[in-house]
Amino acid sequence: MERQLELQKFHYFDEGNTYAGQKTKDPDRGALLRYLVTPDKEAALIRAYCWTEDLCFDRAQNKQEKEYPLTEEGLDKAVEWLEGEYQAL
Numbered sequence: 845m846e847r848q849l850e851l852q853k854f855h856y857f858d859e860g861n862t863y864a865g866q867k868t869k870d871p872d873r874g875a876l877l878r879y880l881v882t883p884d885k886e887a888a889l890i891r892a893y894c895w896t897e898d899l900c901f902d903r904a905q906n907k908q909e910k911e912y913p914l915t916e917e918g919l920d921k922a923v924e925w926l927e928g929e930y931q932a933l
């Protein structure tokens with residue numbers, strides 16, 4: 845299946861950078877997914893967040909969070925999870 849969400853490659857996160865994005869699935873219904881992926885180098889984790897409110901990360905009330913190892917495979921799992929959340933909209 846073709847990827848629906850844009851995300852950086854593993855090296856971007858391994859350098860300590862955070863990535864945020866959004867994708868609208870159905871503008872008429874207001875169906876959108878906002879997401880944020882950030883590394884925690886001390887814990888060797890990638891944290892992925894998503895929410896459907898049209899608000900910034902700090903103001904969103906109903907965020908979901910998943911943690912994965914800070915590896916290429918962990919990033920792949922995070923992307924799979926985010927893609928699944930997008931498809932479920």
